[in-house]
Amino acid sequence: MSNRKPYVREMKRTWWKDHPFYRIYMVREATVLPLIFFTLCLTFGLGSLVVGEAAWNGWLSFMANPVVIAINIVALAGSLFHAQTFFSMMPQVMPIRIGGKLLDKKVIVLTQWAAVAVISAVILFLV
Template sequence: MSNRKPYVREMKRTWWSNHPFYRFYMLREATVLPLILFTLFLTVGLASLVKGPEAWGTWLSFMANPIVVAINIVALAGSLLHAHTFFGMMPQVMPLRLKGKLIDKKVIVLSQWAAVAFISLIVLIIV
């Protein structure tokens, strides 16, 4: 057996901050935190809806708090960022063919955004 020590490269906690790709990746992954809060707020809202009008009014006043509104705006921005990155990589992960020809990447991405806009419009009309 050899008495040599194996090489262990030093890994700092902020290794990701030196490269723009990893900084963007960490930002994208950090957007899950406001989304978790948004989901918890909605879950509490459903529970307050079941409890009655007083609890519902309390929840509505809580949702009107500027901090909660800011968290919801950040959650919306995070959701749009996730959608943008997901829609952008979808044609690379799953290239679609129509009659043997590859469909242009821009067409796939724009059709996904059109579907999001259409579904959002339907939800706005219903609500």
């Protein structure tokens, strides 16, 4: 039996900062943090709506806090960034063929953004 120690490569906590691909990946994954806060706020808002008018007014005043508004703006930006990276991957993951020809990647991405715009407009119209 040998007394040699196996080679263990050192892994720093900031390994992802060395390459632009990993930096963008980590930023994309970090967008979940403000989205969790946003989801919890909406959940508590629904709960306060069920409880009664006083709880609902308390939730509305909480949501009017400038810090909460700033976090929600960050959550919106993170959500849009997440959607953009997902939409840009879509043509590579699932190429679409029409009539035997491969559909252009830009068309697929723009179609997805158009669908987001139409759905958002319909929801804004309904609300």
